[in-house]
Amino acid sequence: xxxxxxxxxxxxxxxxxxxxxxxxxxAGFEKVNTLGPLVHNDDVVNYLKRYSIExxxxxxxxxxxxxxxxxxxxxxxxxxxxxxxxxxxIDLTCPRVSKVQQIAAGLFSSGKQVLIFGNRxxxxxxxxxxWAGEKAIVVTSTDELADLSFEQSVALIAQTTAxxxxxxxxxxxxxxxxxxxxxxxxxxxxxxxxxxxxVNLAQxxxxxxxxxxxxxxxxxxxxDCCRQLKPSCRVTNAGELDWSFLQEFKTVGVTAGAxxxxxxxxxxxxxxxxxxxxxxQNEEQFDFTGxxxxxxxxxxxxxxxxxxxxxxxxxxxxAKTEAILxxxxxxxxxxxxxxxxxxxxxxxxxxxxxxxEQEGKVVVSHKxxxxxxxxxxxxxxxDDDLIMEGRVKQVVQAGMVIDLGAGVEGxxxxxxxxxxxxxxxxxxxxxxxxxxxxxFDRDKGxxxxxxxxxxxxxxxxxxxxxxxxxEVGSTIKGVVKRLTNFGAFVDIGGIxxxxxxxxxxxxxxxxxxxVLKVSDEIEVKVLEVIPEKERISLSIRKTQPDPWTxxxxxxxxxxxxxxxxxxxxxxxxxxxxxxxxxxxxxxxxLADYHVQHPSEILKEGEEVEVKILEIKPKAKRISLSVxxxxxxxxxxxxxxxxxxxxxxxxxxxxxxxxxxxxDFSNAGKIAEEEVKQEPSEEKPDKAEKDSSENEDKIESAAxxxxxxxxxxxGKIEEAALIEEKDEEESSEEPIEKVIEEAAEEEAAAExxxxxxxxxxxxxxxxxxxxx
Numbered sequence: 170x171x172x173x174x175x176x177x178x179x180x181x182x183x184x185x186x187x188x189x190x191x192x193x194x195x196a197g198f199e200k201v202n203t204l205g206p207l208v209h210n211d212d213v214v215n216y217l218k219r220y221s222i223e224x225x226x227x228x229x230x231x232x233x234x235x236x237x238x239x240x241x242x243x244x245x246x247x248x249x250x251x252x253x254x255x256x257x258x259i260d261l262t263c264p265r266v267s268k269v270q271q272i273a274a275g276l277f278s279s280g281k282q283v284l285i286f287g288n289r290x291x292x293x294x295x296x297x298x299x300w301a302g303e304k305a306i307v308v309t310s311t312d313e314l315a316d317l318s319f320e321q322s323v324a325l326i327a328q329t330t331a332x333x334x335x336x337x338x339x340x341x342x343x344x345x346x347x348x349x350x351x352x353x354x355x356x357x358x359x360x361x362x363x364x365x366x367x368v369n370l371a372q373x374x375x376x377x378x379x380x381x382x383x384x385x386x387x388x389x390x391x392x393d394c395c396r397q398l399k400p401s402c403r404v405t406n407a408g409e410l411d412w413s414f415l416q417e418f419k420t421v422g423v424t425a426g427a428x429x430x431x432x433x434x435x436x437x438x439x440x441x442x443x444x445x446x447x448x449x450q451n452e453e454q455f456d457f458t459g460x461x462x463x464x465x466x467x468x469x470x471x472x473x474x475x476x477x478x479x480x481x482x483x484x485x486x487x488a489k490t491e492a493i494l495x496x497x498x499x500x501x502x503x504x505x506x507x508x509x510x511x512x513x514x515x516x517x518x519x520x521x522x523x524x525x526e527q528e529g530k531v532v533v534s535h536k537x538x539x540x541x542x543x544x545x546x547x548x549x550x551x552d553d554d555l556i557m558e559g560r561v562k563q564v565v566q567a568g569m570v571i572d573l574g575a576g577v578e579g580x581x582x583x584x585x586x587x588x589x590x591x592x593x594x595x596x597x598x599x600x601x602x603x604x605x606x607x608x609f610d611r612d613k614g615x616x617x618x619x620x621x622x623x624x625x626x627x628x629x630x631x632x633x634x635x636x637x638x639x640e641v642g643s644t645i646k647g648v649v650k651r652l653t654n655f656g657a658f659v660d661i662g663g664i665x666x667x668x669x670x671x672x673x674x675x676x677x678x679x680x681x682x683x684v685l686k687v688s689d690e691i692e693v694k695v696l697e698v699i700p701e702k703e704r705i706s707l708s709i710r711k712t713q714p715d716p717w718t719x720x721x722x723x724x725x726x727x728x729x730x731x732x733x734x735x736x737x738x739x740x741x742x743x744x745x746x747x748x749x750x751x752x753x754x755x756x757x758x759l760a761d762y763h764v765q766h767p768s769e770i771l772k773e774g775e776e777v778e779v780k781i782l783e784i785k786p787k788a789k790r791i792s793l794s795v796x797x798x799x800x801x802x803x804x805x806x807x808x809x810x811x812x813x814x815x816x817x818x819x820x821x822x823x824x825x826x827x828x829x830x831x832d833f834s835n836a837g838k839i840a841e842e843e844v845k846q847e848p849s850e851e852k853p854d855k856a857e858k859d860s861s862e863n864e865d866k867i868e869s870a871a872x873x874x875x876x877x878x879x880x881x882x883g884k885i886e887e888a889a890l891i892e893e894k895d896e897e898e899s900s901e902e903p904i905e906k907v908i909e910e911a912a913e914e915e916a917a918a919e920x921x922x923x924x925x926x927x928x929x930x931x932x933x934x935x936x937x938x939x940x
Contacts, residue, residue, distance in 0.1 A: 244299020287328025381426030388426030631663030675749025752791030
């Protein structure tokens with residue numbers, strides 16, 4: 170028959186620590202007691218009696234002696250009683266039990282009803298009831314839980330050696346009945362680990378033997394688990410072995426409870442040897458000789474976390490005792506505790522710092538290996554262009570110091586924090602930020618980080634998605650980012666589009682700030698998208714009703730109306746009749762005498778009454794007259810003076826209507842004949858007059874073009890021009906040609922001006938992006 174031992178058979182680290190500490194600290198005292206059995210195992214109790222350590226059940230029995238508190242713990246009232254009696258107390262409560270006691274006390278102080286899953290008669294549970302208040306209730310099954318109801322908040326904890334499977338059932342029922350209740354996982358991991366190990370062991374053997382006291386809760390839970398897997402029996406010592414049971418099997422597995430001493434296990438196995446049963450020598454063989462690993466200072470070793478306290482982590486590295494990892498040798502983030510970083514059964518790598526052979530103490534460090542590991546991760550992140558994360562530890566004028574963990578710090582210059590300018594980095598203090606490693610030099614200890622690169626890459630992806638998804642003609646929402654002389658830049662979800670000043674409103678806008686301000690949320694219409702240039706043209710006015718539609722309905726030819734002069738040009742004045750609707754009063758329609766420039770008659774911003782001469786809805790043109798609205802106007806002395814100074818005063822300017830009288834008609838004819846008989850040197854004056862008349866006609870043609878409708882592409886609509894030509898009657902073919910040429914020149918000039926403005930906008934945007 171083969172006997173295969175479980176690796177975790179026997180004393181757990183907590184029991185081993187309690188026994189060793191009791192023997193060490195009780196030396197020199199004549200009378201030593203334990204308040205209740207140190208552990209639930211008669212062999213351990215008998216072993217301690219050899220050192221004159223006796224068990225007492227009540228504090229009154231202490232009488233000033235050295236008293237050790239059992240590993241299961243006791244209620245706080247017993248501790249107070251012992252102190253009152255002057256006893257020298259050593260608290261050997263298992264650290265895991267102590268933690269549950271503190272949880273219970275905290276729940277009680279917060280006014281919550283505490284439920285405890287476990288054995289009512291177990292000393293640990295009795296102790297927990299004392300810490301949780303006398304109103305704490307012990308439950309052993311889901312049926313008992315179903316009968317409970319409370320008005321206050323409820324919390325559930327468990328005996329550390331309770332059965333994990335049963336506790337899962339209790340937790341499920343508790344959450345269904347008390348959805349708002351709190352549940353704490355307080356079962357010792359050692360119990361679950363031993364049961365998992367037995368599950369694996371059962372696959373290799375035909376039967377199982379569990380060594381341990383019948384009063385041990387963890388041994389009972391282990392035996393219950395074994396019985397469900399294979400034929401099993403539980404023995405307290407070798408004398409309880411059932412040979413008839415064992416001889417039926419060729420392979421037998423052996424395990425033991427956490428309070429079972431190694432010598433008891435050894436006796437069981439030796440008894441099996443005396444009955445000619447072989448013990449398999451392999452990695453799972455229980456080590457009876459006491460051979461343990463002897464670590465060396467500076468050695469890097471691997472182990473498992475046994476338990477964690479606020480100040481230390483106990484690590485099983487295979488040595489005679491557990492290694493101690495002080496909090497000083499762990500890199501902890503701000504406001505973090507060891508219990509948040511480590512948990513029992515966690516795998517851990519440490520460096521041996523100190524060994525005290527007399528005390529069997531081994532001190533290890535985690536931060537030295539952790540730092541090296543972190544540095545390797547940083548190198549890999551830089552090579553593979555990976556994103557990392559760290560906490561902003563410190564903010565300085567030049568940038569931010571980032572804590573990368575494990576004692577490694579990097580610097581992020583202010584220029585690499587964001588794509589936008591950030592005057593103060595205090596908003597990032599103590600925040601977790603993502604970054605990429607830009608530069609890393611181990612020898613110089615130089616580590617430069619960038620957050621800006623991540624944002625740029627994300628924005629590039631967003632821009633690409635937006636450029637591909639935008640549809641010309643669609644209406645979208647955006648936020649005004651910047652205002653310039655030529656328009657407004659609008660953020661439409663990660664990329665900026667330009668609303669040209671001409672597309673801000675149907676009304677004339679001098680500067681974008683007149684109708685918009687930064688951060689305004691607006692709706693815009695997409696006019697053009699050029700992905701390769703990342704250029705998006707937008708319009709606000711195209712999202713608004715066309716004011717010409719209503720104007721055509723309300724206005725008619727011959728109507729007198731008051732308007733506002735918006736712009737003066739050489740050939741006339743533009744007058745706003747409605748918001749977004751302008752008409753043109755040609756210079757010839759400003760007065761009944763010759764006007765050199767419209768400013769002689771009108772001023773920009775002035776309100777003036779005009780007469781509507783003609784409305785052309787398709788061309789969106791309105792011809793106006795100021796002089797017909799005012800009637801016949803007397804000659805302006807100022808106009809005469811200005812004309813004389815310019816050398817262009819005419820007889821009509823001076824004499825006005827006098828030429829209409831008969832008395833002056835003959836004089837007029839005589840004057841004409843005299844003019845014809847004048848020498849040839851005066852002919853240039855006539856040529857100059859003809860030239861002036863042609864210039865007037867050219868100006869007229871220009872204004873005709875000024876009013877011509879503009880298409881989506883910015884060019885004059887040829888159909889509209891043709892329609893206007895058909896409507897207009899003229900017997901002077903050369904003049905029509907002059908008008909056509911003037912219109913083409915004017916359109917070309919406008920197109921060139923628009924191109925220059927667009928180029929200026931693109932250059933400004935590119936410069937802004939570079940900034």
